[in-house]
Amino acid sequence: MPSDTIRAALVRRLESSSGLSEEDVAEIQALPIAVKHYPAETPVVHDGERASECCLIIEGFCARSKTIASGKRQILSLHIPGEIPDLMSLFLHVMDHELSTLTSCKLGFINHDALRKLHRRRPAVAEIFWRDTLIDSAMFREWIVNVGQRPAPARLAHVMMELRERLRLIGRVEGASFEMPLTQEQIGEALGITAVHANRVIRQLREEGIVELHRGRVTVLDERKFLDLADFDGRYLHQSPTS
DNA sequence: TCATTAACTGAGG
């Protein structure tokens, strides 16, 4: 996906609720971006780092995570093309968690100063980034409930369901299937279970005819069962026109 | 390297 397409995806995602003027969009499109390629499982911004730029995902999947003393990693959020996972670093100068790639990625770096200037020049853009950050925190609330309270199969289904809704926004859902190119180790780290158990849960969902996960793609086998299991209420994503 | 599966174990309801 070329980087002007991804800027369009970024704008589409940001605009999904309130509108931006043509000038606002043009300014976002004109932001200078430094493109870099990263292999899978590579840190992009370290915990404790003082960042001077924000990271726009152009291609690939990233995650935000924290690692405890024993070395175990908890994935806190998943990120897809068109998202800026470390937007908060614009105002919170020292990173309190890590941003890393899950798959190989093409990332675009946007200078903080350029973003801050854009904020002052275009209040509507500032508002929409502010709103995006609030949605980000709503997603964290949902993530906590998911990992803390749901049984493992529902936990996985819920993450898949949210991912599908977010991929839909950038036009990346194809019929009953969508990308989820995570290893089972990474899925385990996201759900708070071991990779072996992740494998068991994936198999269970397949055997029950709910969803299939094969070679990084999810295929929904039974929408009704999927919906019931995931216990998904997408209001927290704040994407419907009435919200 | 990653995915798969079995066998065993223990916690907890």
Added chain:
DNA sequence: CCTCAGTTAATGA
């Protein structure tokens, strides 16, 4: 007694 989930280990793609 049953379900869930971690550990270990063997094996396959």
